[in-house]
Amino acid sequence: MCLGIPGEVIELHPEQPDLAKVDVNGVRRMINIGLLVDDPPVPGEWVLIHVGFALSKIDEREAAAAMEFLEGIGQAYEDEIAALRASLIE
Amino acid sequence: MTAGDQRSWVDQALHEHDEHERLDELERDAGGRRQLPLADPEQQVLDRIDRARRRRPRVREERITMSHGAGGKATQTLIEAIFLDAFRNPLLEPLEDAAELTVNATRLALTTDSYVVKPLFFPGGDIGDLAVNGTVNDLSVAGATPLYLSAGFILEEGFPVADLSRVVESMAAAAAAAGVRIVTGDTKVVEKGKADGCYVNTAGVGLIERDVTLGVARARPGDAIIVSGPIGDHGITIMLARGELDIEADISSDTAPLNGLVAELLNAVPSVRAMRDATRGGVATILNEIAKAANVGVLVSEDNIPVRAEVRGASELLGIDPMYVACEGRLVAVVPGEEADHAVAAMRGHPLGEQAAVIGHVRAEQPGIVQLKTAFGGTRIVDLLVGDPLPRIC
Amino acid sequence: MRFVDEFRDADKAHALAAKIAALCEPGRKYKLMEVCGGHTHTIYKHGLEDYLPESVQLVHGPGCPVCVIPMGRVDDAIHLASQPDVIMTSFGDMMRVPGSGGSFFDANAEGTNIRMVYSPLDSLKIARQNPDKQVVFMAIGFETTAPSTAMTMLRAAREGLTNFSVFCNHVTIVPAIKAILDSPDLRLDGFIGPGHVSTVIGCRPYEFIASQYGKPVVTAGFEPLDILQSIYMLMVQLSQGRSEVENQYSRVVPWDGNQAALRAINETMELRPYFEWRGLGFISHSALKVREKYAAMDAELLFQVPGVRVADPKACQCGEVLKGVLKPWECKVFGTACTPETPIGTCMVSPEGACAAYYNFGRMNRNRVPEAQVTRA
Numbered sequence: 001m002c003l004g005i006p007g008e009v010i011e012l013h014p015e016q017p018d019l020a021k022v023d024v025n026g027v028r029r030m031i032n033i034g035l036l037v038d039d040p041p042v043p044g045e046w047v048l049i050h051v052g053f054a055l056s057k058i059d060e061r062e063a064a065a066a067m068e069f070l071e072g073i074g075q076a077y078e079d080e081i082a083a084l085r086a087s088l089i090e
Numbered sequence: 091m092t093a094g095d096q097r098s099w100v101d102q103a104l105h106e107h108d109e110h111e112r113l114d115e116l117e118r119d120a121g122g123r124r125q126l127p128l129a130d131p132e133q134q135v136l137d138r139i140d141r142a143r144r145r146r147p148r149v150r151e152e153r154i155t156m157s158h159g160a161g162g163k164a165t166q167t168l169i170e171a172i173f174l175d176a177f178r179n180p181l182l183e184p185l186e187d188a189a190e191l192t193v194n195a196t197r198l199a200l201t202t203d204s205y206v207v208k209p210l211f212f213p214g215g216d217i218g219d220l221a222v223n224g225t226v227n228d229l230s231v232a233g234a235t236p237l238y239l240s241a242g243f244i245l246e247e248g249f250p251v252a253d254l255s256r257v258v259e260s261m262a263a264a265a266a267a268a269g270v271r272i273v274t275g276d277t278k279v280v281e282k283g284k285a286d287g288c289y290v291n292t293a294g295v296g297l298i299e300r301d302v303t304l305g306v307a308r309a310r311p312g313d314a315i316i317v318s319g320p321i322g323d324h325g326i327t328i329m330l331a332r333g334e335l336d337i338e339a340d341i342s343s344d345t346a347p348l349n350g351l352v353a354e355l356l357n358a359v360p361s362v363r364a365m366r367d368a369t370r371g372g373v374a375t376i377l378n379e380i381a382k383a384a385n386v387g388v389l390v391s392e393d394n395i396p397v398r399a400e401v402r403g404a405s406e407l408l409g410i411d412p413m414y415v416a417c418e419g420r421l422v423a424v425v426p427g428e429e430a431d432h433a434v435a436a437m438r439g440h441p442l443g444e445q446a447a448v449i450g451h452v453r454a455e456q457p458g459i460v461q462l463k464t465a466f467g468g469t470r471i472v473d474l475l476v477g478d479p480l481p482r483i484c
Numbered sequence: 485m486r487f488v489d490e491f492r493d494a495d496k497a498h499a500l501a502a503k504i505a506a507l508c509e510p511g512r513k514y515k516l517m518e519v520c521g522g523h524t525h526t527i528y529k530h531g532l533e534d535y536l537p538e539s540v541q542l543v544h545g546p547g548c549p550v551c552v553i554p555m556g557r558v559d560d561a562i563h564l565a566s567q568p569d570v571i572m573t574s575f576g577d578m579m580r581v582p583g584s585g586g587s588f589f590d591a592n593a594e595g596t597n598i599r600m601v602y603s604p605l606d607s608l609k610i611a612r613q614n615p616d617k618q619v620v621f622m623a624i625g626f627e628t629t630a631p632s633t634a635m636t637m638l639r640a641a642r643e644g645l646t647n648f649s650v651f652c653n654h655v656t657i658v659p660a661i662k663a664i665l666d667s668p669d670l671r672l673d674g675f676i677g678p679g680h681v682s683t684v685i686g687c688r689p690y691e692f693i694a695s696q697y698g699k700p701v702v703t704a705g706f707e708p709l710d711i712l713q714s715i716y717m718l719m720v721q722l723s724q725g726r727s728e729v730e731n732q733y734s735r736v737v738p739w740d741g742n743q744a745a746l747r748a749i750n751e752t753m754e755l756r757p758y759f760e761w762r763g764l765g766f767i768s769h770s771a772l773k774v775r776e777k778y779a780a781m782d783a784e785l786l787f788q789v790p791g792v793r794v795a796d797p798k799a800c801q802c803g804e805v806l807k808g809v810l811k812p813w814e815c816k817v818f819g820t821a822c823t824p825e826t827p828i829g830t831c832m833v834s835p836e837g838a839c840a841a842y843y844n845f846g847r848m849n850r851n852r853v854p855e856a857q858v859t860r861a
Binding site: 003004005006008024025032034035036037038046048050051052053055056058059060062063065066067069070071073074078 | 485486487488490491493495496499500503522575602603604605606628629631632635679680683684706709713732734735736737738742743744745748
Binding site: 111132135136150155157163334399403406408409456459464467468471476 | 492493497529531535592601818819820821823824825828845848
C-alpha cells in the first residue's frame with residue numbers, strides 16, 4: 001500500500017497527455033502522470049509509481065548523491081577493515 | 091454473524107487457547123519437566139506460538155472463501171481438518187502430491203487434480219497443457235513413471251466447441267510429449283454462468299519401478315534443497331493474462347512435463363529424499379511442508395533463488411513475493427548434502443533444468459521454521475500465507 | 485532493478501551498521517519510531533534489525549492506513565457492498581480485515597461483489613463495463629493515495645460517469661504523529677519519517693516535531709539501505725544534540741511536496757471535523773471526506789451507511805501496538821488466538837501491520853539465531 005516502485009518512462013501516450021508507458025525491469029504498464037502536470041516527465045526519465053499513478057520524478061542527481069554517500073561510507077569502512085587486518089598481521 | 095456473535099467468536103478463540111495452555115502445562119508438570127523461569131519474555135512468547143501452531147487444525151469459517159483455494163494456510167487447514175479427518179487412513183496421511191499404493195506386490199502412484207484456471211488460454215499454454223503436465227508431474231515427483239491419465243470435463247453451456255477442440259488438442263500433444271495416454275474420461279455440461287467455460291479434472295496412475303521411497307518427512311539436517319529453474323513464471327503470466335492489470339511483459343507460463351528431468355535426477359542420485367512440484371503456493375509452501383513434515387529447520391538464501399527479471403519486475407510492481415507464486419514446470423528436490431553438486435549437474439544437463447540451483451539447506455535448529463537470508467544480509471522467516479493474491483491460477 | 489538493487493547492497497549495510505554502532509553512547513538506549521507501515525514491512529522483510537546494535541530499538545508506529553480503520557467502518561463498507569447492484573472495488577490489503585461479521589472475503593462468500601483492484605482507475609473501467617451497476621471504490625490510505633483517488637474522481641467527472649462513487653476513508657499522518665508525541669506512555673528519541681506520504685505533503689509539516697517537541701526527523705526511502713541511512717542520520721543528530729527535519733529520500737521527496745497532488749485533493753476532498761481511529765480514538769481534523777461539489781460521488785450520501793460504532797474486542801491490543809507502546813509479541817493474544825489465519829485485529833491482517841510483519845517475517849529471537857548476528861562479526 002505504501003508501495004512505490006521506480007519505473008522508466010518509455011513513451012508518452014500520443015492522444016492522452018496524462019498517460020505514459022513505463023518500464024519496470026522489462027514489464028510495461030500505462031500509468032497516469034496527471035499528478036506531475038507541473039513538470040511532466042519525458043521518455044528516459046524515471047518516476048515513482050503508486051497504484052497506477054506517477055507520484056514523483058526520481059531525481060537522478062539526488063540518487064547519485066545518495067549512492068556516493070553510501071559508497072563513501074563503504075570505502076571508509078573497507079579502509080578501516082584493511083587497516084585492521086594489516087595491524088593484525090603485525 | 092452479528093456484533094454479538096463476533097464478540098463470542100473472539101471469546102471462544104481465547105477460551106480455547108487458554109484451555110490448551112493449561113493442559114499443556116499440566117502435561118509438562120506431569121512429565122516432571124519443570125518449566126525453568128526464562129529471563130527472555132520474547133522467547134516465552136515464541137514458544138507459546140510454536141505450541142499453538144502445532145495444535146490440531148480447525149476450520150473456523152462457516153463458508154468456503156477464496157483463501158481456501160490459495161494453497162496456503164487456509165487450504166492446509168481445510169485439508170487436515172475436513173478431508174483428512176473424515177477419510178483418514180495411512181495411505182492418505184503423508185499428503186504428498188501422489189499417494190503410494192501397493193497392489194499385488196506392484197508399487198503404484200495415484201494422483202488427482204482439478205484445473206479451474208482463468209483465462210483458459212495464456213502465453214505458454216492453456217488449461218489442457220496444465221491438466222496433462224500437472225498430473226504427469228505429481229506422479230513423477232513421487233518417483234513413478236507416469237502411464238495413464240483420466241480426463242473429466244465440466245463444460246459451461248455456451249462454451250465454443252472450437253475452444254474445447256483447442257484444449258483437447260493441447261492435451262493430446264502434451265500427453266504425447268510426456269509419453270502418457272489418456273484412457274478414460276467423462277463429460278458434464280452445466281448451465282450458463284457456472285464452470286467459467288471449462289473445468290478439467292484428471293487422475294493419473296504411474297508405476298514406481300525404482301527402488302526409491304520419497305517423501306518430505308525424510309528430509310534430514312545437512313540435506314540440500316534444489317530448485318530446477320526460475321520461479322514464479324506461471325502465476326505471474328496468469329495474473330497478467332487476466333488483463334485486469336494492464337501490464338505487458340514478455341513472460342509465459344513454464345508449464346512442462348518433468349518426468350524426463352526427474353529420471354535424469356534419480357539416475358544420477360538415487361538417494362534423493364523428496365521431490366515436490368512447485369504449484370499453488372509456490373516454493374515457499376513446499377519449504378514449509380518440508381520443515382513441518384520432517385520437523386526440521388530450513389534455511390534458504392535469497393541470492394540463490396533464480397527469478398527472471400520480468401517476473402521480479404511484475405512482482406515488485408504488484409507487491410507480491412515470487413516465492414509464493416505458482417510454477418507449473420518446476421520442482422523442488424531435497425537431496426543428501428554431499429550429493430548436491432551431482433544433483434545440480436544432472437539437472438542442468440536437461441533442458442528443463444538448465445538453471446537448477448541449490449537454494450538452501452535443512453538443519454536441526456528452529457524445527458518447523460523456514461528462514462531466509464535476504465540479499466541485504468538480514469534474516470527473516472518465510473511462513474505460509476493464509477490467502478493468496480492470485481486466485482485460480484491452476 | 486535500478487534505484488532498487490543498489491539500495492539493497494549488503495556491503496554498504498555493514499558499513500552503515502558500524503557507523504551507527506560507533507555513535508551509540510555507552511549506557512544510553514535509543515528508541516526510534518518508524519511511522520510508516522511500509523517501513524515496518526521493509527524492516528522485517530529484509531531482516532534490517534540484524535544490523536542494529538542492542539541499544540537502538542525500533543518502535544513501530546501507526547502509519548498503516550488499513551490498521552487504523554475501525555471495525556465499524558468495515559461493517560459500513562460491507563453494508564454498502566450488500567446493496568443491490570453494487571460492485572465494490574478495493575485494494576487487496578483490505579480483503580481480509582475483519583469487521584464484526586467477517587471480512588470482505590467472507591462477505592463475498594455470502595454474496596457481495598467486492599473486487600480487488602490495483603489502481604482506483606480500474607474502478608472506472610469496471611463502471612464503464614457495467615453501466616447498470618453502481619461501482620463504489622473503498623478509498624483508503626494516507627496522503628500518499630488520496631491524490632490518486634482525487635484524480636480518479638476528477639476523471640470520472642470529466643467523463644460524465646454517473647455510476648461511480650467513493651467511500652472515503654483517507655486519513656492524514658500529522659494528527660497521528662501528534663497523538664503519539666502527546667501520549668504519556670512513550671519516550672521516543674527520534675522519528676523515521678514517512679516516505680511516500682512526504683512526496684505529497686513535503687517535509688515542512690514535520691517541522692513542528694523538531695521545533696516544538698525537540699525530536700529529530702529524517703524522511704526515509706523504502707529500501708533497506710534508505711532506512712539504515714536514515715537511522716544513521718538520526719543518530720548523528722542525536723549525538724550532536726540537534727533536532728531538525730532532514731530528507732534522506734531526496735531522490736523522490738521534494739521538500740515542498742507535490743502541488744498538483746495537493747490541488748487535486750483540495751478540489752475533491754476536505755477535512756472531516758473528527759474521525760475515529762482504531763486504537764487511537766477520535767482525532768480531530770485527521771481524515772478526509774468528499775466535498776459537497778462532488779456529492780454525486782460520495783457513497784456515504786448516495787447510500788445509507790449505518791455508521792455504528794463497534795468497539796474493538798476487549799482482548800485486542802492493536803491500539804497499543806499502533807502507538808508503539810507494545811511490541812507485537814507483547815500483545816496477550818499475539819500468535820495464539822490472533823494469527824494471520826484467524827486475525828482478531830487489523831495489525832495482524834494488514835500487510836503493513838506491525839503484528840503481521842513480525843509474525844510473518846520476524847518471529848525469531850534475534851539473540852539466539854547465529855545468522856542474525858551480522859554486526860557481531
